[in-house]
Amino acid sequence: MRVPLHIVEARRERLRTLIRHDGFLPIADICARLSISEATARRDLAAIEAEGHITRTYGGALADYNISFASIGERAKRARSAKALIARAAIKRAPLHGTIFLDAGTTVLALARLLARRPGQQLTVVTNSLAIASVIGGAPGITLHLLGGVFLHRQASLFNKHAPDALADWKFDAAFLGGEAMNPKGVFNSHPELVQLQRAVLDHAAKNVFCIDATKLARDTPHHVIAWDKVGCLVTNTTPAQLAEAGIELDKSRIVPA
DSSP: OOOOHHHHHHHHHHHHHHHHHHSEEEHHHHHHHHTOOHHHHHHHHHHHHHTTSOEEETTEEEOTHHHHSOOHHHHHTTTHHHHHHHHHHHGGGSOSEEEEEEOSOHHHHHHHHHHTTOSSOEEEEEESBHHHHHHHTTOTTEEEEEOOOEEETTTTEEEOTTHHHHTTTOOBSEEEEOOSEEETTEEEESOHHHHHHHHHHHHTBSSEEEEOOGGGBTOOOSEEEEOGGGOSEEEESSOHHHHHHTTOOOOGGGEEEO
């Protein structure tokens, strides 16, 4: 019997909501949560993908981060001077020897460009960013490890729903991370899959360094990464007075001016 169109649309809208909320949803979970067959789930996913709301992956679906979030090229043009200044300040926090993580943000990409030219280092660098990999791959004194996953072409990055497992054997001397918002509650990002990866990295990092420019001040994005009392240091072109005015309580010793 043919299912009425309004029931199909209601089911697909619920599926969109589930994927956006969870970030990644395997086929088996979709079937269980919507009480549908695998064949129906695949038809619904194909329909939603055609609308541009998700990226289908092997065995599941990824939320619309790759489509709805500004591309790496678009983001790189924003606050370019500030990001360059932040990178110059952040490189002083990068060890000459050891293992570091670089996330896929454009401010961290600016840092990667400086690391690629820094002499006298013996670093292992782990990243999920193909843009960063192209910059530092083959650079003297750097051994590169790339986290695998689904390729998000507009972000030039890889996403792996098993990020915590993939990072299980890593210990980072420092992790350099970005964010989409700074407010009194801490650092936030725009999508749950980014936050999942960043939190997994933080669990394995002896020191964390957040590289965030002033345009992110007092913004509101939905997914919380870390509270201020857990931030190792913030490298920013935002002044301590501006942070305080925005209600952000962070000891000045942990603010690195750019």
